Amino acid sequence: MTKPKTKAAKAIAPVQNKREAVLGAALGLFSRFGLHGTSVDQVAARAGVSKSNLLYYFANKEELYVCVLRELLELWLAPLREFSAERDPQQAIADYIRRKLVVSRDSPDASRLFCLEMIQGAPLLRGELDRELRSIVAHKAAVIQGWIDAGRLAPVDPQHLIFMVWATTQHYADFAVQVEALTGKTLADPVFFEQTVSNVQAVVWGGVGPR
Amino acid sequence: MTKPKTKAAKAIAPVQNKREAVLGAALGLFSRFGLHGTSVDQVAARAGVSKSNLLYYFANKEELYVCVLRELLELWLAPLREFSAERDPQQAIADYIRRKLVVSRDSPDASRLFCLEMIQGAPLLRGELDRELRSIVAHKAAVIQGWIDAGRLAPVDPQHLIFMVWATTQHYADFAVQVEALTGKTLADPVFFEQTVSNVQAVVWGGVGPR
DNA sequence: GTCTATAAACAGATAGAC
């Protein structure tokens, strides 16, 4: 506590940096090739450490995988937490769509790994899904239902609306190869990014705005 | 040619059956655990054949994987081929959404494997994507553009519209675990299925129908 | 904390009998 921070920093900072380098490398590889398609050797090489050194920081491959997933879930949930009832429905939905598309643009690896995990039945996230996600989604669905009851939104099922926003925004990260094969563009292109934001916002709002 | 068919059938039918059993087992496992997460031993066991027998029918694991993908692509493309310009836009879009959701309900394995392949950069489907899918999508996008020009559809980008339908319909297969964790339902439930069809159709049409 | 060497397990593929 009262120790000089410089000394602690000297000892701890490199450790943190290595852990983070490994976690970053692991995210990149796991998200492309999955847990079984990636060897610890590859992760170590990309992170710039030796394999045995990596296994000093993470007891085994699965533990590393779980650590990557944990970081992921927070990033994935953040935009949903921002979704607020105090706001104008159209603004709130438009902002949420934009935020999710920013994640798809800036963290496509995270989006893909999340998708991979879901496809496999989320063996490691199932607990979190049932607890944390379930309660937060129930809360946000109630907000949406409030808007519907107040006549500020068409009577759509709140859960399906949430699914639609998730699906349409993540699609641009998870199916980026397909999107690029067909349009020649990626979200990294600023013009294409804004065009995507507008289109998704327009369709969703057109579909759920008050009749 | 002129040989009695019964003899040929006796010799060939079992071979076809075995091949198909293996392909079916492979689809189920590859779609959950990916190419590297599945061993040929597991596929053989599920198909009810021995490992070496499987390798008599398929030279190696990759060849089996490619065979599975080829069958897949046709199933995935079929609903898009049905999408026709001669029809009423609202009917054509509603039918397409329903057809895609039927695939998500009846062939979730195929949908998931397709998604897996996309996430990994579609190393084996890239060629098909650039050729076949590209041309068929261009054709359908032209149909949609025709409707827009005729004032029968709001001026949305046809490609983004297609992406939205793909994303929202496949979501119910690829993220089935999440959907089930949050709603307690799957598309196998007839009531939930119809509710999903209506909601997706309503939002999409609300978003793109003429203003 | 980091390295080299190696143990132990597994999976893909082949050889050859039947």
Added chain:
DNA sequence: GTCTATCTGTTTATAGAC
């Protein structure tokens, strides 16, 4: 066509020196 046995390479994980 189908089986058993086996070879081969890869990969995870550990032991132990520095």
